[in-house]
Amino acid sequence: MLFGCIHVPDFPVQAALRREPIPGPVALLDGPESLLKVVACNDLARNAGIDIGMTKLEAEVCPGVALRKRVIEDEESAQAALLDCGYSFSPRVESTCPGTIIADLTGSERLLGDGRNIGPLLLDRAEACNLKANVGIAANPDAALCAARGFRGITIIASGDEAVRLAHLPVRVLKPTPETLDILDAWGIRDFQSLAALPPIPLTQRLGQYGLHLQRLAKGGVERELVPAEAPTLFHEDIELEEAVELLEPLSFILNRLLEQLTARLRARSLATDHVQADLFLEVHPDRELSAASLPDSIAPLHQRALKLPVPTQEAKVLLKLLQLDLAAHPPQAPVKKIRIEVRPARIRLTQTGLFQPLAPEAQKLEITLARLRAVAGETDTEGRGRVGFPVILDSHRPDSFEVLPVGPDRDDQRALVASSRLALRWFRPAVAASVELMNARPVAVQFRRKKARVVHATGPWRTSGAWWDAKESWNRDEWDVHLSVDGASGLYRIFLDHRTGQWFVEGMYD
Amino acid sequence: MASLALIKTQVESRIPGALTVYARPEPETLPTGIAALDDQTGGIPKGALTQICASPETSSGKTTLLLSLLAQATGKEHFCALVDAGDCFDPASGAAAGVCLSRLLWVRCGGKHRLKPVEQAFKAADILVQNGGFGVIAVDLSNVEERLVRRIPLATWFRFSRVVEKMPTALVFLTPSAVATSCAALTLHLGCKGPRWSGERTVSHGCLLANMEFDLEIRRTHAKKPVAPARPDFTARPQWA
Numbered sequence: 001m002l003f004g005c006i007h008v009p010d011f012p013v014q015a016a017l018r019r020e021p022i023p024g025p026v027a028l029l030d031g032p033e034s035l036l037k038v039v040a041c042n043d044l045a046r047n048a049g050i051d052i053g054m055t056k057l058e059a060e061v062c063p064g065v066a067l068r069k070r071v072i073e074d075e076e077s078a079q080a081a082l083l084d085c086g087y088s089f090s091p092r093v094e095s096t097c098p099g100t101i102i103a104d105l106t107g108s109e110r111l112l113g114d115g116r117n118i119g120p121l122l123l124d125r126a127e128a129c130n131l132k133a134n135v136g137i138a139a140n141p142d143a144a145l146c147a148a149r150g151f152r153g154i155t156i157i158a159s160g161d162e163a164v165r166l167a168h169l170p171v172r173v174l175k176p177t178p179e180t181l182d183i184l185d186a187w188g189i190r191d192f193q194s195l196a197a198l199p200p201i202p203l204t205q206r207l208g209q210y211g212l213h214l215q216r217l218a219k220g221g222v223e224r225e226l227v228p229a230e231a232p233t234l235f236h237e238d239i240e241l242e243e244a245v246e247l248l249e250p251l252s253f254i255l256n257r258l259l260e261q262l263t264a265r266l267r268a269r270s271l272a273t274d275h276v277q278a279d280l281f282l283e284v285h286p287d288r289e290l291s292a293a294s295l296p297d298s299i300a301p302l303h304q305r306a307l308k309l310p311v312p313t314q315e316a317k318v319l320l321k322l323l324q325l326d327l328a329a330h331p332p333q334a335p336v337k338k339i340r341i342e343v344r345p346a347r348i349r350l351t352q353t354g355l356f357q358p359l360a361p362e363a364q365k366l367e368i369t370l371a372r373l374r375a376v377a378g379e380t381d382t383e384g385r386g387r388v389g390f391p392v393i394l395d396s397h398r399p400d401s402f403e404v405l406p407v408g409p410d411r412d413d414q415r416a417l418v419a420s421s422r423l424a425l426r427w428f429r430p431a432v433a434a435s436v437e438l439m440n441a442r443p444v445a446v447q448f449r450r451k452k453a454r455v456v457h458a459t460g461p462w463r464t465s466g467a468w469w470d471a472k473e474s475w476n477r478d479e480w481d482v483h484l485s486v487d488g489a490s491g492l493y494r495i496f497l498d499h500r501t502g503q504w505f506v507e508g509m510y511d
Numbered sequence: 512m513a514s515l516a517l518i519k520t521q522v523e524s525r526i527p528g529a530l531t532v533y534a535r536p537e538p539e540t541l542p543t544g545i546a547a548l549d550d551q552t553g554g555i556p557k558g559a560l561t562q563i564c565a566s567p568e569t570s571s572g573k574t575t576l577l578l579s580l581l582a583q584a585t586g587k588e589h590f591c592a593l594v595d596a597g598d599c600f601d602p603a604s605g606a607a608a609g610v611c612l613s614r615l616l617w618v619r620c621g622g623k624h625r626l627k628p629v630e631q632a633f634k635a636a637d638i639l640v641q642n643g644g645f646g647v648i649a650v651d652l653s654n655v656e657e658r659l660v661r662r663i664p665l666a667t668w669f670r671f672s673r674v675v676e677k678m679p680t681a682l683v684f685l686t687p688s689a690v691a692t693s694c695a696a697l698t699l700h701l702g703c704k705g706p707r708w709s710g711e712r713t714v715s716h717g718c719l720l721a722n723m724e725f726d727l728e729i730r731r732t733h734a735k736k737p738v739a740p741a742r743p744d745f746t747a748r749p750q751w752a
Contacts, residue, residue, distance in 0.1 A: 357588065358587060358588045358589045358590075358646060359589075359590070359643075359644050359645075359646070359679060360588075360589075360590045360644050361590060361642055361643065361644030361645065362644065365642060365644075366642065366644075369638055369639070369642040370616075372638050373618050373635055373638055373639075376618075376626065376631050376634045376635050376638065377618050377619060377620050377622075377631050377635060378622045381598075381619065381622055382622075387618070387619045387620075387622065388616075388617070388618050388619070389616070389617065390612060390613055390615065390616060390617065391600075391602035391605070391612050391615065391617050392602075392612065393602050393603055393606055393612070400601070402602045402603075404617060404619070407613070421544065421545055421572075421575050421576075421579050421608070421745060421746070421747040421748070422575065422578070422604070422607045422608045422609075422747060422748060422749070422750055423575055423604075423720075423722075423723055423747040423748060423749045423750070424574040424575045424577075424578050424601060424604040424605075424608065424747075425574075425601045425603075425604045426574050426597075426599040426600075426601065426653075426654075427598070427599050427600070427601050428599070429598045429599070429621075441715075442715050457706070457708060457718075458715060459708070459715060459716060459718050459719060459720065460715060460716055461715070461716065462716070481720060483705075483706055486568055487568075489566055489568040489569045489703075490569060490570065490703045490705060491568055491569055491570045491703070492570045492706055492720070492723065508599075508601070509570060510570050510720075510723065510749070511570050511571060511572065511573060511574040511575065
């Protein structure tokens with residue numbers, strides 16, 4: 001059996017530093033606004049005189065210490081990142097407590113090597129998630145946990161050596177209740193070795209089963225089953241900003257950091273994403289907050305944008321560029337005070353390219369290209385059809401019925417090449433209103449775009465109608481193919497009479 | 512002569528290849544599927560700019576030619592792009608011509624946008640060329656007013672021709688007139704010869720379009736400018752014939 005524990009010392013501080021990297025001493029405050037107290041700090045802050053439980057006023061006396069408010073969301077996302085580190089090595093990972101996870105590494109020796117190889121890998125993975133951790137590897141979970149809590153860096157304990165290696169660790173590493181710690185302190189029990197040497201029966205008589213359990217932990221001999229954490233179905237990162245951000249450029253820096261953290265987590269789990277949702281919580285004016293119900297629809301306190309990718313990706317740069325382009329096209333209408341990025345995990349798509357296959361755009365690069373093209377040509381037309389993408393003909397008799405989908409070249413609707421050239425139609429979108437002269441119910445002259453054309457030949461009418469149940473979608477018309485002669489130019493056009501309005505239109509030209 | 516040879520030797524010793532005549536390699540071509548054109552030119556050259564010129568008010572076969580080219584290219588699993596400045600493309604016609612629509616990226620310019628359709632088309636073409644990986648990039652400017660197309664500076668055409676030179680991409684422009692001049696490796700002019708009808712003329716719906724004949728003129732090719740322009744014709748049948 002082999003277990004690896006990753007323990008992040010001063011976890012609340014490190015979780016906060018993931019959001020806002022600060023090089024110097026940092027202390028976190030929590031509690032009611034009127035009585036904020038220090039709940040966590042790093043070593044530099046301790047050296048500067050900060051102690052847990054200090055009030056804000058007392059902490060402000062210490063020079064150079066950055067004081068920040070504790071954000072629970074930071075710790076939740078850091079814990080999720082830590083779990084992802086564990087999942088990159090084993091499917092059985094326990095979320096022991098905030099800042100500590102234990103992974104069951106049994107059986108991974110053949111793949112990753114022994115503890116000496118796995119230890120640095122665990123440490124590197126945690127560092128990739130911006131967490132400075134200690135790693136303990138032992139034959140049972142609790143010994144690994146004590147090693148990670150008690151020693152800096154990587155500690156590897158061989159099976160049977162637990163009691164010897166843990167002997168000099170202080171008792172507080174076991175995190176006993178304050179009352180028990182006081183009793184042990186009063187007995188002069190300071191380290192594991194002293195606790196392990198106590199006779200078990202008198203210890204049980206005085207401290208109960210809890211005391212006996214602590215002694216077994218100190219000996220490093222507790223065997224227990226891990227309680228595996230449930231793998232998350234969604235990955236998200238949140239950030240609440242001290243100052244609301246108005247411009248897209250500074251917002252991009254924050255988005256980049258969040259996306260990098262998310263993609264690092266995805267990479268740790270060998271996953272990618274094909275759906276990204278960005279929730280931007282806006283700073284609405286206080287007066288407006290009071291009357292939230294009277295807010296105009298155009299200024300909502302939450303600005304949501306979603307990206308759907310045809311090909312899953314792990315690249316933070318690709319996702320950032322797509323989000324930047326999307327936000328440039330749909331900017332938030334008020335400063336942003338909180339951001340939540342949520343990604344839906346998907347399996348990495350592996351494709352085998354052939355040596356003799358023709359060149360095709362890279363799928364991820366193509367996504368950015370499509371987004372840039374949408375920024376140039378617009379997203380949709382007046383009928384809600386896309387302006388950039390791949391055309392799909394709809395199964396309908398309605399003329400000019402198609403949609404444009406943002407899908408890549410995966411679908412294969414290879415058509416047989418026609419032997420001879422087929423006459424193409426060029427649409428006039430929208431159709432051009434025309435006035436048509438009739439003789440014996442046949443068009444003889446058509447006037448449109450300020451020009452009058454003589455009809456050389458006309459065939460028709462071809463009557464079509466449909467969707468009579470829907471006033472908006474219905475059509476009822478007579479189509480004619482007319483050969484027009486305009487100032488010597490010869491053109492074959494399609495015209496139609498709309499029976500609903502009695503108006504003639506020129507719909508397109510055969511070309 | 513001896514001194515000329517001496518000078519040549521001295522120059523080439525300092526700058527190798529300075530006096531060597533650069534032989535431009537024969538470009539690869541993509542067949543259009545129209546035998547009359549393919550026989551004369553071998554198809555549309557890759558790594559070069561091609562302009563197809565025709566009057567916007569004439570049924571000249573420019574769209575038929577373009578769709579035929581796209582059908583051939585997508586049929587060979589090339590990925591193609593169509594920048595449609597006038598939003599005129601008919602997907603049904605494309606499908607009938609054999610275009611694999613899932614390999615055709617369609618950019619529909621126009622609409623209520625801050626940029627004019629011509630500007631949109633050129634920006635989109637720029638983005639597509641930068642992206643790379645396309646077998647054919649077609650820019651349809653046929654429905655744009657000729658005066659606007661003529662305003663496009665020659666430097667723009669030159670830039671496009673230089674950019675695609677090293678790429679395996681055929682860059683095709685449909686324009687109302689020959690505006691790219693010498694920047695185009697191939698210039699085609701199209702005109703209408705007229706439609707042919709079949710059936711009973713006395714009844715209006717008894718007479719159907721049988722085919723259309725087009726007049727194709729090759730004004731400039733990648734090899735060299737022909738002494739007299741070649742004038743092959745081609746015909747196209749409607750979807751129902």
